[in-house]
Amino acid sequence: MNGSWGAVLAALVLSLPVRTAGADAIKVGLVTEITGPNAESGAYSVNGAKLALEEINAAGGVMGRQIDLKITDSQSTNPGAVLALSKMASEGGYTAFIGPVRSTQIQAMAPTIMKAGLPMMIGGTDPGLTHAKNRWVFRARPSDAYSAKVIAEYGTKTLGRKKWAIVHATDAFGTGGKNALLDALKERGVTPVLVQGFTSNTQDFTPIILAVKQSGADVVGTYIPNSPDVGIFSKQLRQLGVNAEWIGSPSLVTETAMKLGQEALHGIYSVSDFTPDANPEAKAYAEKYRKKYGVAPDFYSSWTYDAMKLVAEAIKKANSTKPEDLRNAILATQGYKGVEGTYNFDKNGDGLHGYNVVKNDKGKVAFITRIDFPPSQESHGGTASGSQ
Amino acid sequence: MLAINLQILFSGLAVGAIYALVSLGFVLIIRATNVVNFAQGDFPMVAAFAMLTLLSSLKLPYLLSFVLSLAVMAVVGVAFNYGVYYPLRNRTYLPVLISTLGAGIFMQNAVLAIFGPQPHPLPKVFRAQGFQVGGVFLDSQYLLILAVTLVAVGFQYFLFEYTLLGKKLQATSQDKDMARLVGIPVAGMITFTFVYSAALGGLAGILVAPILFVSIGMGSTIALKAFSATIIGGFGDVTGAIVGGLLLGVVEAFAAAYVSVPYKDAFAFLLVFVFLLLRPQGIFGEKVSEKA
Numbered sequence: 001m002n003g004s005w006g007a008v009l010a011a012l013v014l015s016l017p018v019r020t021a022g023a024d025a026i027k028v029g030l031v032t033e034i035t036g037p038n039a040e041s042g043a044y045s046v047n048g049a050k051l052a053l054e055e056i057n058a059a060g061g062v063m064g065r066q067i068d069l070k071i072t073d074s075q076s077t078n079p080g081a082v083l084a085l086s087k088m089a090s091e092g093g094y095t096a097f098i099g100p101v102r103s104t105q106i107q108a109m110a111p112t113i114m115k116a117g118l119p120m121m122i123g124g125t126d127p128g129l130t131h132a133k134n135r136w137v138f139r140a141r142p143s144d145a146y147s148a149k150v151i152a153e154y155g156t157k158t159l160g161r162k163k164w165a166i167v168h169a170t171d172a173f174g175t176g177g178k179n180a181l182l183d184a185l186k187e188r189g190v191t192p193v194l195v196q197g198f199t200s201n202t203q204d205f206t207p208i209i210l211a212v213k214q215s216g217a218d219v220v221g222t223y224i225p226n227s228p229d230v231g232i233f234s235k236q237l238r239q240l241g242v243n244a245e246w247i248g249s250p251s252l253v254t255e256t257a258m259k260l261g262q263e264a265l266h267g268i269y270s271v272s273d274f275t276p277d278a279n280p281e282a283k284a285y286a287e288k289y290r291k292k293y294g295v296a297p298d299f300y301s302s303w304t305y306d307a308m309k310l311v312a313e314a315i316k317k318a319n320s321t322k323p324e325d326l327r328n329a330i331l332a333t334q335g336y337k338g339v340e341g342t343y344n345f346d347k348n349g350d351g352l353h354g355y356n357v358v359k360n361d362k363g364k365v366a367f368i369t370r371i372d373f374p375p376s377q378e379s380h381g382g383t384a385s386g387s388q
Numbered sequence: 389m390l391a392i393n394l395q396i397l398f399s400g401l402a403v404g405a406i407y408a409l410v411s412l413g414f415v416l417i418i419r420a421t422n423v424v425n426f427a428q429g430d431f432p433m434v435a436a437f438a439m440l441t442l443l444s445s446l447k448l449p450y451l452l453s454f455v456l457s458l459a460v461m462a463v464v465g466v467a468f469n470y471g472v473y474y475p476l477r478n479r480t481y482l483p484v485l486i487s488t489l490g491a492g493i494f495m496q497n498a499v500l501a502i503f504g505p506q507p508h509p510l511p512k513v514f515r516a517q518g519f520q521v522g523g524v525f526l527d528s529q530y531l532l533i534l535a536v537t538l539v540a541v542g543f544q545y546f547l548f549e550y551t552l553l554g555k556k557l558q559a560t561s562q563d564k565d566m567a568r569l570v571g572i573p574v575a576g577m578i579t580f581t582f583v584y585s586a587a588l589g590g591l592a593g594i595l596v597a598p599i600l601f602v603s604i605g606m607g608s609t610i611a612l613k614a615f616s617a618t619i620i621g622g623f624g625d626v627t628g629a630i631v632g633g634l635l636l637g638v639v640e641a642f643a644a645a646y647v648s649v650p651y652k653d654a655f656a657f658l659l660v661f662v663f664l665l666l667r668p669q670g671i672f673g674e675k676v677s678e679k680a
Binding site for chain 2: 037040199201228235239256
């Protein structure tokens with residue numbers, strides 16, 4: 001989007017309330033990417049939240065009041081995200097927030113979230129976000145700590161593979177994933193035969209693939225964030241005759257990666273937090289979304305849908321809009337069936353503890369199974385008396 | 389073991405050939421204008437997007453799309469000359485250099501505004517993925533890249549050494565005032581150089597796109613390596629740039645296989661350091677006359 005005009009347009013759109021609700025409406029704020037390089041995923045997150053909002057309000061709202069959703073632009077940047085939240089916090093009158101999907105933005109916003117003192121649902125998957133002694137952060141997606149566990153569990157148990165090769169990008173995402181996968185494999189008594197890092201935007205993977213081939217690995221576990229890297233790696237892997245199973249991070253089944261890799265990615269496995277066929281809720285959601293917006297939903301929309309519903313559910317259960325009551329109600333949420341899975345909040349504020357395993361079945365993402373782990377028992381940052 | 393080393397050599401040569409093609413474009417402009425064109429890496433990108441539009445969106449035949457894409461690059465070359473170089477031609481090299489940097493940023497953002505940030509696949513020229521020869525897999529696109537680079541190098545040699553146009557270009561690069569005195573249209577020669585190097589960069593982009601995909605950043609890593617190849621080859625030496633490009637590709641591939649994959653890029657730049665320290669004039673040394 002060309003900068004200034006986009007910003008003006010967004011400002012115009014955003015100055016209009018999403019839905020004209022009564023004066024006594026409960027205000028929920030959404031910080032998301034309306035402008036900047038991630039504007040496309042931001043649009044999905046708005047769609048998901050709005051769909052949930054319509055359903056909640058059509059069913060009579062909560063506590064006899066309608067919910068009003070206010071959207072503020074993060075400009076796809078860390079400072080923009082902080083500014084957006086500060087703006088809403090100083091405006092006042094909010095009950096809860098739904099935050100960004102980017103871990104780094106949430107890290108930047110953390111002090112502001114604490115100062116605002118209102119519950120915020122987040123979509124970032126960096127495990128540390130809910131372990132940073134910030135009592136107002138709640139996650140409506142599974143963290144990366146679980147993606148590695150699911151990859152290891154499915155690869156060793158279901159596929160029965162013991163000779164692992166790990167290939168990962170050397171950025172924060174790839175290295176974090178590699179370490180988590182090493183830990184998860186260690187728990188299952190497996191030491192990989194090869195661990196190979198590479199710098200993102202590599203033009204040629206021949207040396208890596210030859211190393212995989214020589215190692216005799218019968219399964220490859222990957223954390224490769226960039227779609228072009230996934231595409232090149234997949235093609236060369238198959239060209240050079242590696243027929244090992246392949247199971248990796250959600251980036252393997254994004255639409256772009258599958259478009260680039262084409263048949264070289266057929267038959268591979270990936271973990272994924274949102275799959276339309278994973279459960280009845282997800283299926284119904286995908287149908288509603290497609291009907292309303294004319295495109296297929298992805299996880300950028302599904303988690304805000306869940307987040308909106310979780311907030312409404314918590315207000316209903318607490319029968320209060322006081323931050324402390326709401327916080328307790330969210331932490332007490334158990335067995336809530338969302339589209340991303342069944343939410344069982346632990347004391348850290350993590351709602352989900354597992355991933356779906358999916359397979360690229362001739363270019364279509366097919367749901368294979370869901371693997372969940374027991375919620376963590378460690379405590380969430382601080383108690384009521386220790387509030388800041 | 390032999391098969392593995394041959395496989396690494398093959399991919400190293402193919403990647404090196406792309407570096408060589410792009411570095412040829414660098415060299416031509418350095419020779420004609422004494423300026424490094426920092427937008428050289430964006431020519432492959434623009435050409436790849438042109439090819440994508442013609443081939444995948446407009447469904448034109450491959451050969452026609454290819455020729456039209458190179459024609460687009462010729463237009464880009466002319467526009468580049470008159471928009472970026474010509475107004476600053478009487479200034480020192482620095483304003484021109486900054487101007488090429490700006491042009492590169494402009495091209496990237498123009499493509500971003502038109503096509504969006506997603507990378508796209510581009511079909512290969514041949515339907516066959518490649519051939520298995522012994523234990524070595526020869527990717528058809530890699531073979532094509534090597535073949536086209538050879539032809540381009542041969543063509544360039546012929547052009548510069550055996551045609552009047554080539555002699556005029558050489559004269560222009562050696563001494564503009566002298567060239568003007570003997571009646572060579574210097575401005576026209578420089579325009580031609582920009583057209584030719586934009587087309588060369590475009591050729592590299594179209595060749596490499598089926599492997600690296602069509603994306604806005606596709607040219608930046610290649611350009612950095614191609615620039616390194618230019619240094620290794622001796623700033624402004626055509627043969628040196630080609631050998632430098634191939635050498636860089638092969639060294640990278642073997643360093644990745646036997647030393648470290650994440651530091652593969654570091655080895656490429658280490659090679660540049662070694663050359664700058666021990667042999668700053670490049671592999672074959674520069675033509676002394678050009679220094680005059």
